[in-house]
Amino acid sequence: MRILHTSDWHIGRTFHGHSTLDALAGVLAALVQQVRDQRVNLVIVAGDVFDSATPAAPAYTLLTDTLVALREAGARVVVTSGNHDSAARLGFQARLLREGIHVLTDPLAVGTPVSIDDADGPVHVYGIPFLEPALVRHLWPGVELRSQAQTLDHAMGLVRADLATRGGRSVAIAHCFAAGVEPTPHLERDIQQGGLDVVPLSVFAGVDYAALGHIHGRQTLSDRIRYAGAPLHYSFGEGDKPRGSWLIDLDAAGHASIEWLDLPVPRRLVTLTAPLDELLADGRFAEFEDAWVSARYTDTAPQSDPMRRLQARFAHCATVVHAPAVVAERDGRTYAARVQAARDDLELIDAFLAHVRGGEGAVDDERGLLREVIGDRVAAEAIA
Structure with a gap:
């Protein structure tokens, strides 16, 4: 039988x-x-x-x-x-x-x-x-x-x-x-x-x-x-x-x-791991553009709107996980201690970013932008 x-x-x-x-x-x-x-x-x-x-x-x-x-x-x-x-x-x-x-x-x-x-x-x-x-x-x-x-x-x-x-x-x-x-x-x-x-x-x-x-x-x-x-x-x-x-x-x-x-697999399932920019543009991932995708981006800091950006390339991206390849070492200080040690607004914001981004504070581009914003605010307050 x-x-x-x-x-x-x-x-x-x-x-x-x-x-x-x-x-x-x-x-x-x-x-x-x-x-x-x-x-x-x-x-x-x-x-x-x-x-x-x-x-x-x-x-x-x-x-x-x-x-x-x-x-x-x-x-x-x-x-x-x-x-x-x-x-x-x-x-x-x-x-x-x-x-x-x-x-x-x-x-x-x-x-x-x-x-x-x-x-x-x-x-x-x-x-x-x-x-x-x-x-x-x-x-x-x-x-x-x-x-x-x-x-x-x-x-x-x-x-x-x-x-x-x-x-x-x-x-x-x-x-x-x-x-x-x-x-x-x-x-x-x-x-x-x-x-x-x-x-x-x-x-x-x-x-x-x-x-x-x-x-x-x-x-x-x-x-x-x-x-x-x-x-x-x-x-x-x-x-x-x-x-x-x-x-x-x-x-x-x-x-x-x-x-x-x-049996046939209607749509293959893959887990892709790389920095977000590579997931979005690298040619080695082209074969997965029609697959179900679970994306693990390895940037040190969380990136903005990763799901929407990934779905522009991978229409069937179903999950996104931030999995940093390198985790910044903690210096042992609490968030309260970081805030108390801040000498100005820039260091205060830097302390906050380090707290919510696994130890990574503001990068150079962010520091430049923050200086502009803080400078404009200080100038506006002086005029007022």
Whole structure:
């Protein structure tokens, strides 16, 4: 059986105030074409289909259109909910969709698979929606469920018990923070509480493949336990990570050969670091003029209106950070001490500038301008 593993679509997410809906629609259309070209039998979407528990109407439209297109491309589809999704809102669509599209959001159905037959017999697909221990422990009285690890271990116990009676090949789908992964800083919503919610890989024993979601970059934790990552870049921290999905061929014995399929990147993400004048004019940055840009300008002092100036060259500049290459040494004096030591207005202003600009006082051009202004004021006061 040929399986495509994807996850973390985050339909409805914005990128620094910009909608990603059109870009994601294009990428998902490319994914549908891959399903058609590769003659995929089953598509797995491992959670975080939506970006929020209350998605807007266009997000539902994109999801429905994509799921139907995947089915029309010849694949069965199994979708589970993640920690961003509302299981109830995602699950309400299940009965509205055509045969062959399965949206699994009910914790009590964890041990009941979607079974799909091919020439080698059935493949049992067990979808485990994101299980928040505090919200599901009442469903299994007498079972200690205080952490993600305990909760997923219990869910996989139900999977293994059911599989023992059915036999055949198997796939589990889960949305979690598995041991050994490398998260993108400040991106994946934290579902850890200390170390309690890191899920050991041993939890996924007993199935032929574990399709995981939550981490936005592809990761291989073992030959049979993988993250596919998100199909679109949602932060500059992901800019160097490929986007795509895993293509799994499951043979009659449950052994898998696995290949990575790249997806297109609608607009690349880059972080550019240089003095502001170089960012604005240097030819080496010309290739990034149509990219999403995070600019870090290294001038010692803050520059005026850097975002507007950068966007004149980089129309998709999304963030600007002042990151001085050299930070002036502090002399240990407080701002109050600097003010008290000032002998005239020029030194008073210089003390203020040094205070707010990381130790750098007025430069020569600024001193000339200040002398003119102060001289004009003194002359005006004398006339008055």
